[in-house]
Amino acid sequence: MGAKRRFDMWxxxxxxLLGLFALFLLYPLWGLLxxxxxxxxxxxxxxxxxxxxxxxxxxxxIVNSLKVSAAITLVTLILGIPISYFYSFYQLKGAKVxxxxxxxxxxxxxxxxxxxxxxxxxxxxxxxxxxGDYLGINIGSIYGFGxxxxxxxxxxxxxxxxxxxxxxxxxxxxxxxxxxNMGIVGVRRLFRVILQLTMPTILAASLVxxxxxxxxxxxxxxxxxxxRTFPVEIYNQYLGEHGQDYRFAAAISVLAVIMTTAVxxxxxxxxxxxxxxxxxxxxxxxxxxxxxxxVLMHLYSYxxxxxxxxxxxxxxxxxxxxxxxxxxxxxFSLDNYRMAANRLLGRSINNTVFLGLGALAVIVVVAMIIxxxxxxxxxxxxxxxxxxxxIPYVMPGSVIGIAxxxxxxxxxxxxxxxxxxxxxxxxxxxxxxxxxxxxxxxxLVPLSVEEAAxxxxxxxxxxxxxxxxPMMRNGILSGAILSWxxxxxxxxxxxxxxxxxxxxxxxxxxxxxxxxxxxxxAAFAAITTAVTAISIIIYLAVSKTExxxx
Amino acid sequence: MxxxxxxxxAFKKFGENVIIPDLSLDxxxxxxxxxxxxxxxGKTTLLRMIAGFNTIDGGEFYFDDRMINDLNPAKRNIGxxxxxxxxxxxxxxRKNVEFGLTNRNMSKTEIRQRAERFLDLMQIGELADRMxxxxxxxxxxxxxxARALCIEPDVLLMDEPLSNLDAKLRVEMRTVIKHxxxxxxxxxxxxxxxxxxxxxxxxxxAVMNKGVIQHVGTPKNIYQRPANTFVATFxxxxxxxxxxxxxxxGLPHLKFANYEAAIPNVKEEFKTPQKIVISIRPExxxxxxxxxxxxxxxxxxxxxxxxxxxxxxxxxxxTQVESVTESTIESIIEPGTEVSLTVKTEKVNLFTxxxxxNILEGVQxxxxxxxxAGGRAQKRLAVG
Ligand SMILES: Nc1ncnc2c1ncn2[C@@H]1O[C@H](COP(=O)(O)OP(=O)(O)OP(=O)(O)O)[C@@H](O)[C@H]1O
Ligand SMILES: [Mg+2]
Numbered sequence: 001m002g003a004k005r006r007f008d009m010w011x012x013x014x015x016x017l018l019g020l021f022a023l024f025l026l027y028p029l030w031g032l033l034x035x036x037x038x039x040x041x042x043x044x045x046x047x048x049x050x051x052x053x054x055x056x057x058x059x060x061x062i063v064n065s066l067k068v069s070a071a072i073t074l075v076t077l078i079l080g081i082p083i084s085y086f087y088s089f090y091q092l093k094g095a096k097v098x099x100x101x102x103x104x105x106x107x108x109x110x111x112x113x114x115x116x117x118x119x120x121x122x123x124x125x126x127x128x129x130x131x132g133d134y135l136g137i138n139i140g141s142i143y144g145f146g147x148x149x150x151x152x153x154x155x156x157x158x159x160x161x162x163x164x165x166x167x168x169x170x171x172x173x174x175x176x177x178x179x180x181n182m183g184i185v186g187v188r189r190l191f192r193v194i195l196q197l198t199m200p201t202i203l204a205a206s207l208v209x210x211x212x213x214x215x216x217x218x219x220x221x222x223x224x225x226x227x228r229t230f231p232v233e234i235y236n237q238y239l240g241e242h243g244q245d246y247r248f249a250a251a252i253s254v255l256a257v258i259m260t261t262a263v264x265x266x267x268x269x270x271x272x273x274x275x276x277x278x279x280x281x282x283x284x285x286x287x288x289x290x291x292x293x294x295v296l297m298h299l300y301s302y303x304x305x306x307x308x309x310x311x312x313x314x315x316x317x318x319x320x321x322x323x324x325x326x327x328x329x330x331x332f333s334l335d336n337y338r339m340a341a342n343r344l345l346g347r348s349i350n351n352t353v354f355l356g357l358g359a360l361a362v363i364v365v366v367a368m369i370i371x372x373x374x375x376x377x378x379x380x381x382x383x384x385x386x387x388x389x390x391i392p393y394v395m396p397g398s399v400i401g402i403a404x405x406x407x408x409x410x411x412x413x414x415x416x417x418x419x420x421x422x423x424x425x426x427x428x429x430x431x432x433x434x435x436x437x438x439x440x441x442x443x444l445v446p447l448s449v450e451e452a453a454x455x456x457x458x459x460x461x462x463x464x465x466x467x468x469x470p471m472m473r474n475g476i477l478s479g480a481i482l483s484w485x486x487x488x489x490x491x492x493x494x495x496x497x498x499x500x501x502x503x504x505x506x507x508x509x510x511x512x513x514x515x516x517x518x519x520x521x522a523a524f525a526a527i528t529t530a531v532t533a534i535s536i537i538i539y540l541a542v543s544k545t546e547x548x549x550x
Numbered sequence: 551m552x553x554x555x556x557x558x559x560a561f562k563k564f565g566e567n568v569i570i571p572d573l574s575l576d577x578x579x580x581x582x583x584x585x586x587x588x589x590x591x592g593k594t595t596l597l598r599m600i601a602g603f604n605t606i607d608g609g610e611f612y613f614d615d616r617m618i619n620d621l622n623p624a625k626r627n628i629g630x631x632x633x634x635x636x637x638x639x640x641x642x643x644r645k646n647v648e649f650g651l652t653n654r655n656m657s658k659t660e661i662r663q664r665a666e667r668f669l670d671l672m673q674i675g676e677l678a679d680r681m682x683x684x685x686x687x688x689x690x691x692x693x694x695x696a697r698a699l700c701i702e703p704d705v706l707l708m709d710e711p712l713s714n715l716d717a718k719l720r721v722e723m724r725t726v727i728k729h730x731x732x733x734x735x736x737x738x739x740x741x742x743x744x745x746x747x748x749x750x751x752x753x754x755x756a757v758m759n760k761g762v763i764q765h766v767g768t769p770k771n772i773y774q775r776p777a778n779t780f781v782a783t784f785x786x787x788x789x790x791x792x793x794x795x796x797x798x799x800g801l802p803h804l805k806f807a808n809y810e811a812a813i814p815n816v817k818e819e820f821k822t823p824q825k826i827v828i829s830i831r832p833e834x835x836x837x838x839x840x841x842x843x844x845x846x847x848x849x850x851x852x853x854x855x856x857x858x859x860x861x862x863x864x865x866x867x868x869t870q871v872e873s874v875t876e877s878t879i880e881s882i883i884e885p886g887t888e889v890s891l892t893v894k895t896e897k898v899n900l901f902t903x904x905x906x907x908n909i910l911e912g913v914q915x916x917x918x919x920x921x922x923a924g925g926r927a928q929k930r931l932a933v934g
Binding site: 448456 | 601602603623624625626627629632633634636637638639640649650653654697698701
C-alpha cells in the first residue's frame with residue numbers, strides 16, 4: 001500500500017506488542033546488563049568481566065563451547081547431507097520411517113539422549129561392559145569432548161537431514177539435466193551444482209545446529225565432566241557449588257548473548273552472499289537405487305538412524321525393567337512408573353500440559369498477529385517487533401532464565417517461583433517457531449485474496465478473522481506443535497525458574513537423574529519421550545508436508 | 551446502479567518514481583472501458599487507485615458526483631476480479647459467492663437466493679458445493695466473476711482476468727464476460743495486454759504509455775485513425791516512413807521518394823508543405839511485380855501463413871518494411887526480386903514530423919488534456 005497510513009486498529013496492536021516485548025524481554029535483558037556492570041554497592045564496575053577474562057579457568061569454557069559446537073556442526077553436515085541426498089534423489093525402502101524416526105530424535109529432550117548414552121556406553125554402560133567383559137575391547141571414555149560430540153552429532157544431524165530435504169526438493173530437474181548436457185554428472189555435479197544450489201540451506205542448517213550445540217545445557221551437564229562448557233558455567237555460577245554469584249553469572253550471560261548474536265549476524269551475512277532462491281517447476285524424479293550402491297545407501301541410512309534412535313528406544317525399554325536405586329535388576333514390571341506416581345508424576349504432567357498449553361495459547365495469538373504485521377504491514381515499528389521476537393531464538397535458555405529472575409524477583413513484578421514466570425520464559429523462548437511458520441505461510445497467500453474480501457465490503461477485523469487467519473491455519477498449527485514440543489522438552493530455563501510446585505516432566509526426569517535414581521529417571525524420560533512422539537505424529541498428520549521448519 | 555467514473559489530474563508515485571504524472575479520464579455509465587498499454591505503464595496502478603488499494607497522491611476520483619478519494623475500499627461498492635482470481639481457498643464456491651453479501655444486512659434466505667442467481671448466471675450452479683482447488687482455471691474465473699457481481703457493485707474492475715487461461719479458454723471467457731457485462735449493464739474497467747481481446751470486448755479503449763493516456767476511442771477508430779505514432783505502432787503494426795506533404799493544385803499530396811499520391815482528408819490547419827511521418831499498416835502496402843507506378847524496393851524474405859503472405863521488403867533508402875497480402879495461387883515472390891510499392895491512400899495515416907499529432911480528419915480522441923481537465927469535462931456519447 002501507499003505512503004499515507006492512518007492511525008488505525010493495527011497501530012494500537014503494534015504498540016501493545018512493543019510494550020509487552022519491552023516488559024518481558026528488553027527489561028529483563030537490560031537488568032541482566034545492569035547486574036553485570038554494577039557491584040554490590042551499585043557502582044559501575046567491569047570487575048566481573050575482568051575476573052572472567054583473567055582466569056583461564058573461565059575463558060576455557062568459551063573456547064570449549066566454540067570448539068565442540070564447531071565440531072558438532074561439521075560432523076552433522078557430514079552425516080546429514082548424504083542421508084538427505086539419498087532420501088531426496090532415490091526411492092529408499094521405508095523412507096517414511098527414516099524420516100519420522102529422525103524427526104523424533106531431533107525433537108527429543110537433549111539430556112535424555114545423553115543420559116541414555118551414559119547408561120549404554122558410560123563406565124557402567126551395558127555396551128561398555130559387554131565389550132570389555134567378553135571381547136576385551138576398551139571403547140574409551142564417553143565423557144568429555146568426544147562424548148558431547150558423539151551424542152550431539154547423533155541428535156542434531158536430523159536437522160541437517162530435514163533442512164536439506166527441503167532444499168533438494170526445490171532443485172528443478174532441468175538444472176540437473178542442463179549440467180548433464182554440459183558433461184557434469186555424478187560426484188562432480190553433486191559438488192559443483194547441487195551443493196552450490198543448496199548453499200543457503202546448508203548455511204541455515206549450520207547455524208541452527210551450531211546455535212543448538214552452543215546453547216545446549218543438558219548434554220554437557222551430564223556427559224561433559226571435566227570438559228566445561230559455557231552454558232553449564234553460567235548455571236554453575238548462578239546456582240553452583242561455589243555459592244551463588246548473580247552478578248558474575250550475569251556478566252557471563254552478557255558474553256553469551258554477544259557471542260550468539262555475533263554468530264547469528266555472521267550467518268546472516270554469509271547467507272546474503274547467496275542471495276537467490278530456487279523453486280522447482282518439475283522436481284527431480286527419485287531414481288530406484290540399484291546394485292551395490294543401493295545396498296550401501298540403505299545400510300548407511302538405516303545404521304545412522306538406528307544408532308540415533310538407540311538411546312530413545314533403550315530408555316523406554318529400561319523404564320519397564322525392575323530397578324533398585326541406580327541398578328537395574330532382571331525382570332520387567334511397572335514398578336518404575338508406580339514409583340514415579342508417588343514422586344510428583346501427576347503434578348509434573350499437569351504442569352507440563354496446562355502451563356504448556358497456556359503458554360502455547362499466548363504464542364499462537366501473538367505469533368499470528370506478528371506474522372500479519374510483518375508480512376502485510378511491514379514498517380519500521382513492525383519490523384522492530386519481528387526482530388525483538390527473534391532475539392530469544394539465539395539465546396541460551398539459562399540466560400533468559402537468569403534475566404527473568406533478576407527482573408521479576410522484586411516488586412512491582414514479584415513473579416519468581418510462580419507458574420507465570422515459567423510460562424513467560426516458554427513464550428518468549430519458543431514463540432519464534434510459530435512466528436516463522438505463520439510468516440512463511442502468509443507470505444505464500446497472495447495479497448489479492450484479502451483485497452478481494454475488502455472490496456466485497458468486509459471490515460478489517462472481519463477480513464483478518466475470516467480470511468487471513470484461516471489461510472494461515474496450517475502454518476500456525478504446525479509451528480505451534482513445534483513450539484509445544486520444545487516446551488515439553490525444555491530444560492535450561494526451567495532449571496533456573498522451577499520449584500516444587502511448578503515442576504515439569506523434564507525437571508522431574510532431571511531431578512531423578514541427578515539423584516542417581518535410574519529406574520525413576522527412565523520412567524519419567526519414557527513419558528516425556530512418549531509425549532514428544534505423539535506430538536510429532538500429530539504434527540506430521542496436520543502439516544501434511546515434510547517441510548518441517550525447525 | 552452503475553455509475554460514471556471521472557478522474558481528474560490523478561497523480562501517483564512510488565517512492566521517488568512518478569508512475570502517473572497527471573491523468574484525467576471519463577468513463578461513461580454502463581460502458582465497457584479498457585486500459586491497454588505496455589507492461590509497467592501504470593494500468594494496474596490506476597485500477598488499484600480506483601479500487602482504493604493504492605493511495606491517491608493527487609487529483610480527484612468521482613463516482614458520478616461523489617468524490618471517493620478518501621472512501622474506505624470496503625465502502626466503494628466495487629466488484630473486483632483479480633488476475634489470480636483471489637478465490638478464498640478455504641471456502642466452498644457458494645460461500646465464496648455469498649461472502650460479500652454477509653457483510654450486508656440481508657437475511658440468510660435472501661443471501662442464498664441472490665448467490666444462486668449469480669451462480670446460475672455464470673453457469674456454475676452445479677459446482678456450488680465444491681471447494682475451489684478442485685476447479686479448473688476457467689471455472690475459478692467464473693466463481694470470481696460471480697462473487698464480484700453478486701454484491702451488485704456500481705463498478706466492475708478487472709485486471710488481466712484472462713491472462714492465466716489458455717488461448718482457447720481466453721476467447722470463450724471474453725465472450726462470457728462481454729455478454730454478462732451487457733446483460734447487467736455495469737460500468738466496467740478492464741485491463742489487458744492483449745489487443746485482440748481489447749478490440750473484441752470494449753466499447754472504448756484507452757491506450758496508455760508511461761502513465762499518460764495517448765488515445766481514448768472506439769476500437770475501430772483507434773486502429774484506423776491512431777492519434778499518434780505510439781498508438782499506430784502499439785495497436786497492430788505500422789511501417790513508419792519519413793516523407794513530405796506537398797500542395798498541388800490546392801490538394802495535399804503525400805510524397806515519398808518518387809512516389810506521390812493525393813490525400814484529400816488532411817485537416818485544414820495542416821494543409822501546408824511540411825515534413826511528415828507516413829504510417830502504413832502492412833495490409834495497406836500493395837506489392838506489384840510489374841507495375842511502374844509506386845516506389846522501388848526489393849523483397850528480402852517471405853512467410854507464408856495460409857490466409858496471408860508476409861513480405862519483408864528493403865526500400866531504396868535502406869529501411870525495411872513489412873507487407874501483408876492475401877495469399878494467391880501464384881508462386882510466392884522470390885527474395886531478391888525487384889518490386890514496386892503503392893499504398894492504399896484512404897487507409898494510410900499521416901503524422902507531424904515529431905509523430906505526436908495525426909494530421910488527418912476523422913481522429914476521435916476523447917483524451918482530456920490536463921489544461922481542460924480543470925474545467926468542464928469534455929463530453930462524448932457512449933458507444934454501443
Ligand atoms: N508497490 C509498488 N512499489 C513500487 N513501485 C511499484 C509498485 N507497484 C507498481 N510499481 C511500479 O509502477 C509501475 C507501473 O506498474 P503497474 O503494475 O501499474 O504496471 P502495469 O501497467 O499494470 O503493467 P503490467 O502490464 O505488467 O501488469 C511499474 O514501473 C512498477 O514497477
Ligand atoms: Mg498490471
